[in-house]
Amino acid sequence: MLTARWTSAGLRLVTALLIATAAALPVRAFDTSAKAAYVADITTGTVLLSKNADTPLPPASMSKLMTLYVAFEAIRDGRLTLDEKLPVSSHAMSYGGSTMFLDTTDEVRVEDLLRGIIVLSGNDACAVIAEALSPDGTEAGFARYMTQRAQQMGLTNSTFTNSNGWPDPGQRMSMHDLALLATHLIRDFPEFYPLFAETEFQFDGRAPQNVHNRNPLLGMGIGADGLKTGHTSEAGYGLVGSAKQGDRRIVFAFSGLDSTTARAEESRAIVNWAFRQFAEKKIGTAGEVITTAEVFMGEAPEVGLTTGEDLVTLLPVLTGENLSAEVVYDGPVMAPVKAGDQLAQLILRPEGLPEKRVALVAVSDVPRGGFLVKLRTASRHLMRRFADGGVGDAS
Template structure:
């Protein structure tokens, strides 16, 4: 695809004025074996370490069970006030539980809080058996895997509903962040539960009433999502925090202890908010470049963004962000105002490239007879024009 030879002068000046003070932020060195950090509003990937490796997710995979439960409530297949029975299979789970038994019938909303706050393995199994196509947790796990694929989580495979160690039960850190983003954006009515620090279910488990997420009590904007730990997976966390209108979502795994997890998670949040900031480079409708027009009333058409171009950039250092415009040209007339014609490609150092659609600044109708004659003459001159020695 051809690239325009130069950016419009206003954009060049803007890039020089705004981008020269920026540099790539100091890379964050994490002790986690795998991590993925994303700025939600811009979609900028701030860190990716072994981010696509399928790893044991431990209790972080409970987020998929929650997502499917929220979908079932939204679709009317489940009610928040509905009471569900507890099977022997669910009761037999060890580890972190709500201490349910087969005499219980538990409200769905209590089971959801039991999963989010208490990390209840038994609560997950109750939800799973209720929503499973065949009434088994294994059947629900297969459904989880299929739904994850539909959502773009290509490195996730589930063997159970709660992350209990099992062969083939895997998720990548990128998939966990994608899932967290879906939970936040698809279910704002349920998401506040992830910020709850305590849930006392029926007074039966005083030793398990507090949310294990170490960020929730630090006053740094954290409002979710889920911790995880097994001997195979180590200590992990899917976290999210919002400051000044910016939200950061991250997942990490493979840390050696709960204090280690707390320290690294807080460091990641602080780094993500302090080392990057949003900058508006071009306003909506501001000309970025021009595209050549074929057989049009005018020989060129301005290329503008339909919305403000706001990107996340490092706040320190002194490396430029390079920019170029790509379009397939010349563009055939007629052209309608707002028609997408090109892309503005921004390439910040140490960050993924950013592509912004550019649209036509105005209508360009087809040219009349004179334009067609002029164009045809230009083509003929191009094909049969003066030779190298100047002879016709």
């Protein structure tokens, strides 16, 4: 169990080295050539890499993921069905770039449109979905809705002016937001996520030149199963990806590379680095007391703190598993305390990685004390004032 010390600011800090070995090698960070990148192990909640990750950038077709998320929500809520056929407007038909080659005589099944977006990156398919779900029937109205929905989901650096990533000064997303969106898609819609691993989709035989998924990771045999590429002259080449090996899953997003070859090489390198250079380590068991917090005016003078679930983190394999930890809370805690109350944060600092914060909760109830507790507390407070020189000080 960790030991504690007081600070003059009134915060109680607990610091200790949880895991240590004598000879630790320096951690080598991944040297990405992308302009912005974000890599996270979502199984343990560990951020592995963050480079300009919160900078809003042109997302190109990677922003189609937000259109897909909104469409999946509509299907889940019964506002749209997979077999429903949607008309193609002249506006949707007008899009160039990657398309399904739809025209105004088409009525297309929603399921085909989804595959057309995921596999073929169809700009026209996005617009068809957008107009069907828009509050005012326009793609612009759908884009405004997407922006509002993104903000609700915590995508604070995302704004949309269209459904497909067509170049526009108002179309922006950060790599952190894209990785968070990918995580939502994986966790919120497991029934639809397998679509992102499909490598080919032939729609109606009309576009033989556009039937293959552009995600270079699919088929490499490294556990990759999504999500979306993007490219414009302004954005460069980017990718939002995910891969699963064993029980671990990573998500990542990067942007700003100069070729499809560079994108493919960077994607493979990120996946290999994330899985080979880090290992899971269990450092605590749910219910196990990690430290204690002093309780003011309670029947007990302190309460044990624990995590709500087993504490598992990633550690770089080359560091000798060095991990420092600090517990921070406003103290002392005022009674009464209920078991399960969140009272503190455990800050983990693996060498070479961003810190990770874990909530600590009370292991037991501490009722408010009676007269004797008040007397004991007052005596302790007076003794502390004497120790600090606060009594009889004429200055």
